[in-house]
Amino acid sequence: MKTLLQRSLAILCLTCTTLFSDAQQVDLFKLQDSASAAEDKNKSERTLNTFYSTRLVTTQTVEITGKGSMDFRINHRFSPLNQGFYNLFGLDFVAARIGFDFGLSDNLMVGIGRTGTNKEGDAFLKYRVLRQQTGEKNVPVSISLLGALAYRGIRYADPTLNVKTKDRMYYTAQVMIARKFNENTSLQVSPTYTRYNRKLFLTGGSQDLFSIGFLARQKVSKKVSINAEYFVQTQRFDGTYNPLSIGVDIQTGGHVFQLHFTNSIGMNEHTFIHETFGSWGKGDIRWGFNISRIFNIGRKKK
Amino acid sequence: MKQIKVLAIIVTFLFIGQQAEAQKIFGTRNGRITFESPTDGDVKAVNNEVTSRIADNGQLTFSLLMKGFKFKLAEMQEHFNDQYAESTKFPRADFKGTIANLKEVNFSKDGSYKVSVKGDLTMHGVTKNVTVNGILEIKGGKPAARGSFVINLKDFKIDASSVTEKVDVEVSCQYQ
Numbered sequence: 001m002k003t004l005l006q007r008s009l010a011i012l013c014l015t016c017t018t019l020f021s022d023a024q025q026v027d028l029f030k031l032q033d034s035a036s037a038a039e040d041k042n043k044s045e046r047t048l049n050t051f052y053s054t055r056l057v058t059t060q061t062v063e064i065t066g067k068g069s070m071d072f073r074i075n076h077r078f079s080p081l082n083q084g085f086y087n088l089f090g091l092d093f094v095a096a097r098i099g100f101d102f103g104l105s106d107n108l109m110v111g112i113g114r115t116g117t118n119k120e121g122d123a124f125l126k127y128r129v130l131r132q133q134t135g136e137k138n139v140p141v142s143i144s145l146l147g148a149l150a151y152r153g154i155r156y157a158d159p160t161l162n163v164k165t166k167d168r169m170y171y172t173a174q175v176m177i178a179r180k181f182n183e184n185t186s187l188q189v190s191p192t193y194t195r196y197n198r199k200l201f202l203t204g205g206s207q208d209l210f211s212i213g214f215l216a217r218q219k220v221s222k223k224v225s226i227n228a229e230y231f232v233q234t235q236r237f238d239g240t241y242n243p244l245s246i247g248v249d250i251q252t253g254g255h256v257f258q259l260h261f262t263n264s265i266g267m268n269e270h271t272f273i274h275e276t277f278g279s280w281g282k283g284d285i286r287w288g289f290n291i292s293r294i295f296n297i298g299r300k301k302k
Numbered sequence: 303m304k305q306i307k308v309l310a311i312i313v314t315f316l317f318i319g320q321q322a323e324a325q326k327i328f329g330t331r332n333g334r335i336t337f338e339s340p341t342d343g344d345v346k347a348v349n350n351e352v353t354s355r356i357a358d359n360g361q362l363t364f365s366l367l368m369k370g371f372k373f374k375l376a377e378m379q380e381h382f383n384d385q386y387a388e389s390t391k392f393p394r395a396d397f398k399g400t401i402a403n404l405k406e407v408n409f410s411k412d413g414s415y416k417v418s419v420k421g422d423l424t425m426h427g428v429t430k431n432v433t434v435n436g437i438l439e440i441k442g443g444k445p446a447a448r449g450s451f452v453i454n455l456k457d458f459k460i461d462a463s464s465v466t467e468k469v470d471v472e473v474s475c476q477y478q
Contacts, residue, residue: 045390
């Protein structure tokens with residue numbers, strides 16, 4: 001027993017000596033490596049760029065416009081390709097939405113927009129409640145919430161319709177749940193509720209509509225990604241289809257070009273999800289593109 | 303009794319160890335490194351959370367997180383991390399160098415010393431030998447370092463040619 005104690009003390013003694021002789025000349029290079037490794041172990045890292053932009057094609061993503069930035073967005077949807085050469089495969093007619101988005105804080109943005117079709121104005125508020133992160137604190141998904149409203153400004157010729165202001169309003173609430181699986185692949189699920197105060201020239205469906213959006217992004221290079229989005233509706237207006245869009249994002253500095261094929265013409269939530277009268281099966285496919293240009297309007301620091 | 307003897311030996315060794323430890327090490331966790339494009343003044347970022355240590359044997363180290371670089375424009379910062387620095391893949395930049403003209407520096411005497419630091423800079427997964435000329439100022443026994451150098455982004459396999467080819471880097475650390 002005694003010898004064991006003696007031995008262990010002797011070993012301790014030796015260790016001490018070696019330890020301190022090391023201490024005489026601390027190697028800063030080794031110290032830095034071990035300190036960095038220890039620090040990296042204890043940090044949480046926020047996931048960046050789940051998607052390139054705040055919209056995938058037409059659908060909102062979990063992304064928020066940077067604080068102090070203004071995003072000027074122009075969306076175009078041409079007429080269906082199956083109109084033949086007479087309409088240059090749809091290119092003779094174009095619908096557009098012009099919009100401005102503003103990043104108010106790291107997690108809050110607002111946006112306004114105007115679409116020519118039906119003379120609609122829209123506005124939305126998007127708030128990020130949770131951000132995916134890895135490390136000490138692990139959060140598997142990002143979650144953002146969207147509240148949007150639209151006003152249909154078109155004049156109805158028939159006075160007997162008796163359209164009141166509230167009949168022209170449309171509301172959408174959406175929860176966006178997204179995960180960036182790796183540098184290249186991101187998926188999002190968007191349960192959505194839409195309210196039509198009044199169905200004008202629409203039959204079937206309901207004034208309260210539920211749908212789920214599925215969004216996918218696959219990067220093919222550092223600056224190019226392929227995107228797809230699809231909505232499943234629980235109830236549909238007569239003659240409408242589920243919207244499906246497939247597109248490409250090209251990123252160049254402060255611009256994002258988004259080119260795509262879609263069966264919908266709508267560019268705000270309620271028209272795009274619930275008023276898609278084109279069918280992929282019948283060739284009612286439209287070519288469309290979005291351009292996003294970001295400006296810094298926040299006050300300069302310092 | 304024997305245990306006490308052994309303990310006495312340990313204590314002696316402890317003493318010797320401390321006596322022999324003459325090396326002085328200074329460090330900081332909030333050193334400042336900025337970079338700026340010489341061609342586009344908007345491309346500018348600052349990192350105020352640089353860990354740095356300096357020892358009177360001439361060793362000098364820096365370590366920082368790429369995501370710690372703050373830009374004026376949030377979008378620019380995201381592009382920097384996502385497209386150029388690839389900060390998720392290569393989270394840290396790291397420098398390990400030695401003062402080449404250590405003989406001219408006296409850590410225990412206040413004054414301003416011109417130094418030339420040679421060492422390895424690791425960034426974006428690439429390690430390269432760099433030389434940084436700067437000034438080491440000793441005041442009240444505490445050193446402060448300042449220096450600047452140019453990084454050619456191609457050397458570190460960072461393809462930012464659409465933005466800038468080079469960045470001017472400035473380093474400023476007050477050690478404790």
